[in-house]
Amino acid sequence: MSTFRFALLAVGLFALAFIGVSWGGKGFPVMVMRAVPVEPDGRLPSFDESVNEGLRRDWENSKTSQSDGDSGRDKLRLDLLQAANAYQLSPCDDTMKRNFVTALTN
Numbered sequence: 001m002s003t004f005r006f007a008l009l010a011v012g013l014f015a016l017a018f019i020g021v022s023w024g025g026k027g028f029p030v031m032v033m034r035a036v037p038v039e040p041d042g043r044l045p046s047f048d049e050s051v052n053e054g055l056r057r058d059w060e061n062s063k064t065s066q067s068d069g070d071s072g073r074d075k076l077r078l079d080l081l082q083a084a085n086a087y088q089l090s091p092c093d094d095t096m097k098r099n100f101v102t103a104l105t106n
Contacts, residue, residue, distance in 0.1 A: 079103050 023029075045053070060066070067074050083103035087096045 076103075076106055079106070 067077075080103040083096070083100040087093075087100040090096050
């Protein structure tokens, strides 16, 4: 058992010596964390640009019936659009009103 402990100790000391010498050969570098202010970069959008882009996207989504790729929601959206247009053309018709309410509740 003492031979195994001696061999393990010798390997550990050799590894520590090797790491220490190689670290010393590199000038004992130490990682240092420091805060550096962000430099302006032309690839990054400014706050105003990103806000305007978000407002534009919200406006487009509210004014158009763009699809989000879900076929179930697309069917509901088109049914509601059709019922709303029919109700706008004939608001006094009970059938159109009933179709519009049904499409809204779906």
